[in-house]
Amino acid sequence: MTGDVARPPTTSGPAGTAAARGRRPADVRGVLLAWARRLVVATVIGLAVLQVVREWDEVSATLRQLPWPHVLLALVAVSGGVLLGALVWRAALAAMGARVGVSDAAEIYLVGQLGKYVPGSVVAFVLQMELARAAGVSRARGLTASLLTAGVAVVTSLLVGLLAVPALAGSEPVLLWMFALLPVGLALLHPTALTFVVDRVLALLRQAPLPRRLAGGAIARASGLSLLVYLLYGLHLFVFVDALPAAGATDRALLVVLCVGTMGVAMTAGLVAFVLPSGIGARELVIVGALAAVLPYGQALALALVSRVLFTVVELASAAAAVLAARLSARRDTPA
Known part of the structure; x- marks a missing residue:
C-alpha cells in the first residue's frame, strides 16, 4: 500500500489560470512603467549633456571664472538651507503634537531625503517614515510630517518664486502654470x-484621525523656516552670478531678487518632476531660463551645473554628518 504523496498546488485549473492572467497585466504594466521612467531619465540626461557639449567653450570659461571664495560662500548658503530643512520637518511633526530632538529630526529628514535620487518613486517619504518609526514616531505621523513638509515647501517656494515671474514670462512662460497651485x-x-486634509490622509492609511486640530503656531514656524531655506538657496545663486563680469550691468538688489525667485521656482519644478531623480533637468531648466535675462546662455548653464553639483555634495555630506551625530549622541546616552 502506497502512502499519499503531497503535491504542490498547481495553477493548471481554471482558478489558477485566472489568477495567473490577473497577475500578468499588472506585472506588464509595472515593467513598462519602469522602462518608461528610465527612458525619460535617460532622455533628460542625454539632452542636458548635449547642451553642455554644444556650449562647452563658454561653460568651461565660466567655471574657470568662479573664484573659490564665492564657491565657499555658496557652499555655506546651501548647507544652511539643507540643514534648516530638518527643522521644517520637525516643526511639521510638532504641529501634530509629536516631538523629536534636533539630532533625530536631522537624521530622519536628511538621510530620508537621499531617497529622492531614486527616480519616479516615493522612496524619500518611505525612508523618512521608517526612520521616524525607529525614533519612536508612528509611521502614520512620520509620513504625514513628510507630506506636510513637502506641501509647505511648495507653497513657500512659489511665494518667493513670484519674484522671478518677470524673467520667466519672457524666457520660459510655460513654467508659469505652477503658480496656479499657490492660491490652493x-x-x-x-x-x-x-x-x-491630514485626517483624510490618515483615513486612507487606516489610522485614527488627529486627536486635535493642527497647531497653527507650528505650521507658521515651519512656513517661516521654509521661506528662510529658499532665501539661502537664492543667495547661493546670487553669489555665483555676482562673480561674473557679465552681470555687472544689472543692479545687485535686482540680482538678489531674481536669484531668490529663480531658486523658488526651480525647487518647485524639481518637486513636481518627481519622476526625475532629484528633479534633475527641471531645476536646471528654470535656472537657465531665468538667468538668461542677465547672462549669456552658456554662463547660465554653467551656473546651473555648478549648483547641481553643490547641492548633491551638501546633501550627501549632511546626511552622513547627521547619522554620525546621532550615533555619537546615542553612545553618550547609553550607560557604560
Missing part, C-alpha cells in the same frame, strides 16, 4: 483646512 496651497495652510 495658501488656503490649505490654514490649520482647520490642513487638519481636514
